[in-house]
Amino acid sequence: MKQIINLTINDKKYEVAVDANLTLLDLLRYQLGLTGAKKGCELGDCGACAVIMDGKPVNSCLVLAVSANGKDITTIEGLEDENGLHPLQQSFVEKGAIQCGFCTSGMILSGKTLLDKNPNPTDKEVRSAISGNLCRCTGYQKIIEAVQSVDSDI
Amino acid sequence: MSNYDVINSNAPRVDTPAKATGKAIFIDDMSMQDMLYGALLQSPIAHGKILNIDVSEAKKLKGVKTVVTAKEAGLIPYGVSPARYDENIFCHDRVRYIGDEIAAVAAVDLETAMEAASLIKVDYEELPALLTIEDAMADGASLLHEKYPQNICAQVNQEFGDFEAGLKQADIIKTTKFKSKRQDGAFLEPQGCIADFNKLTENLTLYSSTQVPHYVQRILSMVLKLPIGKVRVIKPYLGAGFGIKAGTNTMEIASCLLSMQTGKPVKMNYSREQVFMFGRARHQFTHTMTTGAKKDGTLTALKNECYLDGGAYTSFGIATVYYSGSLLGGPYKLPNMKYDGYRIYTNKPACGAQRGHGGVIARACWEQQLDMIAEELCIDPIELRLKNMMVAGDITCNDFNMSSLGMKECIEEIRDSSEWNEKKGKLPKGKGIGMACGFFVSGAGYPIYRSDTYHSTAVIKLTEDGGTALLYTASSEIGQGSDTTMGMIAAETLGIPLSDFRIESGDTDFGVDLGAYSSRQTLMTGHAVYDAAKQVKEQILEVLAKELSIPVEDMDIKKGIILFKKSQPDFSKLREIYIKEHRGWTDNPNADEPLTFKEASRIAFLAKGIISGNGKYKPHQLGGKFKGAAVGTSPAYGCSAQIVELTVDKETGQITIDNMTDAHDCGLAINKVSVEGQMEGSLSMGLGEAMFEEVKFDSKGRIINANLAEYKIPTALDMPPVKAIVVESSEPNGPFGAKEVGEGAIMPTIPAILNAVYDAIGIRIFELPLTPERVYQAIADYKKRKGV
């Protein structure tokens, strides 16, 4: 049985028919072609699938698409605008915070939710904000530098 | 200041804007028209005979397109090393671990494929599961592979110099035993692939999350009986691999078979649990080492005995069992070294290669022992190491040539920047500081199969307008930054900006490259790229020489401009030709500008057609003549020294790593920020292995923590601030003097932590991981022994 849901993704309104057991991650990736959110574990352990839902980072593999009905969602694809990369994306590129890139979407979105609330986070605050996002490549050092070095005026 | 225009800088990587915006395409982001989905049937028991396989119910399920078993797949053995091809695509008579593959299904969607796989009926006669080395080697134990008595998959017995004679010269002798645990690579991207067989042309294309398209291509060709020219392997962006993705996996072959049967593309993915079940990461090692040293600290002899719990198949295991001996040959002067290594088959997933292949635990055991020797001789651990340190040009007892070695510089860097002299032995109780060293190859000296093949090739082509250079290699960008590194080497050599290059890689149609393993790409692919770029440059300058009647030696290309070393010639005629060719274009040069690379390459095109360079590299003859000499020989060796500071809570056994300092000699750093990234990543992987990582099994051989919550890897909260210090030597065998960084930096991490723990609490721990329980127990045992 499919169910119709309405949601906003990256400022665009969608009306989609989804199965009751479909996850938000699979909806994004396989039905809507938004493959920026990655599938690392499907158990809520890695954070590669993180998106922002109503202002909070969530692991989209744990969210049923039906429960995203009426929600406002930002994925990594929604950060770039006509002026180019979002300052945090730019900072990740410049600081060498990206290696394989599989954790990057989730990392950037977790970092962004932190910076939106707290433009000058401490090392500790950045570490806790991204502690649900695993990265096996970087040792986190340059990711933390990238989050902290975003110009807070922007 | 660097003398270079492109390399030896901090360059933003070419692939990261795509990765930062979610545009980079990884394997599971791909789909194809009419694509089917594949699923595997894997053994639910660890050891057993297969009596019967019945696929009839599975075939009947609506939506199923084909089911394949050993009957369709055949029994051509394969593996990693031809010396031990002990795998078949599907089990036919025997299953050897929980997860061993028996059949594969292709269906219209994944749910149907999985349901069909579950409908396949297999009758087993269960055999005792041999889950430990002791069980597997016991008298009368059944053999996993008939050919290998006592379940010894591979055995190495080597002696360099004379161990017993060396021991006689020693004033102090230490023997310790050290045990590690099986690891998981825990890369974030599970393996996946899409096979696409075209029935009309009989061309097979496999898109796969592999570190080694070249080796996968060869295995596919062999087991599927297809001409190698009909097989193409393409690697999309890869969510890292760390060695585990450096062999061919069953899914890669199965998806090809399914596609060949159906004529449709077939997609397959491992779930996270299947990633664990496939295994192929670091073995569990048990080392027993005896080291002799003179009173002044001079090392005289080392005996190293090692047992590796190999799992059900060999994978990289032959190389691993050699590496866990050979990688102690340096970086200290050691005249006498004896090694006995045994890799044992057990009914668990196969182990393979993981960052620091084979050497990490040997290093952990030995570097802790060196600290024990230093303590007994009242020598500072750093002084002991400096005393025995090799220098550039030294050759180890097992014939590794340390053609460059900035080991001493690395030690001095970490010592000074972490105030070792002020801290060692002087920290408050519960706080400790420890150090260790290590080295690693810059690429295996020989391919995995015996061959005179080039290890890397590279093609550079200029576009006909001269504006862009195209670089094609078959190397593997797996997250380490090789595309950028190769682009930088090409741009530096040719004399144009990196932004004028378009870089393509990871496709067997682009040439031969053995891939991303053994930290080989910077040196080996780098050489091929350098060669190609040099050829292109020469061709352009030759044409100019003719046109302008200036000898080639009097010209150069730098930053996209032609330099005339002597007098400035009149090149207006060439410019006129160029502008005529490009009438109306907006980027034509002004009359007062110097002659550009663009113009020169257009002129060269008019003279010679497409300008291209065809680079190649293979190492010179390396290493000794003894059996196993090939494992560990390399054109160059990178090296690292590390200091770790930590706090141990004596009440709970909880260790907190406070900070880490690493210095690594990578030769000339092509891209410094990538070098630091490799160092920082290596340290975090080493920290995880030291502190908490362990794949655990139940009594039936099932993994009980096959997920990333219970198999804990370091989070941002577990990592301390890391200071990465890049030490640059000039490696004569490396392109621009460059060598490895991807793996060497993990070598000292575990022993530096162990040595710091001892400094903090005065207790040596000889088993990993250093969980609070283990540390607490060690403290309790110590107190009992001392009667306190």
Ligand code: FES
């Ligand atoms: S895929 Fe959602 S947390 Fe890992």
Ligand code: FES
């Ligand atoms: S960059 Fe590879 S997992 Fe973070």
